[in-house]
Amino acid sequence: MPLTLRNIELLFASPLLHFTVPESAALNRDLLALGDALRDDSQGIQRSNRNGWHSEGDIFEEDVPAIYTLRQWVDVALEAAMDKLSAKGDGPKPRFSVEGWMNINPQGGFNAPHTHPDCHWAGVYYVAQPEPKGRNGGMLEFLDPRPELHDYKGLRVKAFQASRTLRGQPGELYLFPAYLLHWVYPNETEEERVSIAFNAKLLPPEAPAEASTEAPATKEAAA
Numbered sequence: 145m146p147l148t149l150r151n152i153e154l155l156f157a158s159p160l161l162h163f164t165v166p167e168s169a170a171l172n173r174d175l176l177a178l179g180d181a182l183r184d185d186s187q188g189i190q191r192s193n194r195n196g197w198h199s200e201g202d203i204f205e206e207d208v209p210a211i212y213t214l215r216q217w218v219d220v221a222l223e224a225a226m227d228k229l230s231a232k233g234d235g236p237k238p239r240f241s242v243e244g245w246m247n248i249n250p251q252g253g254f255n256a257p258h259t260h261p262d263c264h265w266a267g268v269y270y271v272a273q274p275e276p277k278g279r280n281g282g283m284l285e286f287l288d289p290r291p292e293l294h295d296y297k298g299l300r301v302k303a304f305q306a307s308r309t310l311r312g313q314p315g316e317l318y319l320f321p322a323y324l325l326h327w328v329y330p331n332e333t334e335e336e337r338v339s340i341a342f343n344a345k346l347l348p349p350e351a352p353a354e355a356s357t358e359a360p361a362t363k364e365a366a367a
C-alpha cells in the first residue's frame with residue numbers, strides 16, 4: 145500500500161503584495177520635484193540610510209497633490225491587502241494610521257538591514273530606479289526571520305529560501321509585514337534611486353456613534 149500524502153501546509157507565511165499604480169509617470173515627476181524641494185530645505189535625518197537622504201517628519205503631511213494621490217493609493221493597497229488576506233466576517237473594517245518618508249540614494253547609497261517596529265504593515269513605492277550596473281545594485285532584499293534557516297540551504301526547497309530580492313520599478317508599490325527584516329543594496333549608478341516608504345499601524349476599532357439624547361426642538365427639525 146502506498147503512503148498517502150494528504151496535504152502540504154506552508155506554515156507561518158509572510159505575504160508580499162505587489163501593486164502597480166496607474167498613470168505613475170506624471171505622479172513620479174511631481175514626487176521627484178517634491179523630493180528636490182525638500183532636500184533643498186533639509187539635510188534629512190539618519191535612520192537605515194547610509195550615504196543617502198531620508199526626509200524629515202511625515203511626508204504625507206506635505207500639502208501637494210502628488211502626495212494626496214500617493215496617500216490614496218496606499219489606502220487602496222492596504223484595503224486590498226486586508227480584503228485578500230483577512231478572515232472573512234462581520235468584524236470592524238481595519239483602519240490604519242499611516243506615515244511615510246522619502247529615501248534618495250545617490251551613487252553608493254544603501255539602507256542597512258532593519259524592520260519597521262511598532263506598526264503592522266510596511267511598504268514602499270518606487271519613484272525612480274536606475275538601470276543597474278551590477279547584479280544586485282539597488283535591490284531590496286528581504287531576509288527570512290527563521291533563525292536556523294541557513295542550515296537548510298542544501299535542501300534546495302523553495303519554502304526554506306533564506307532571502308528574496310526584488311528591484312522595484314517606478315510606479316510599483318510593495319506591501320509586507322513590518323516585522324520582515326530587509327535592506328537595500330548600494331546604488332552603483334550615477335542616477336539617484338528614489339522611493340517613498342511608509343508604515344501602517346492598526347488603529348483601535350472606532351467606538352460606535354453615540355445616540356443623541358437631545359429631543360428634537362420642533363417636529364419639522366425631526367423630519
Ligand SMILES: [Fe+2]
Binds near residue numbers: 258326341
Ligand atoms: Fe524599510
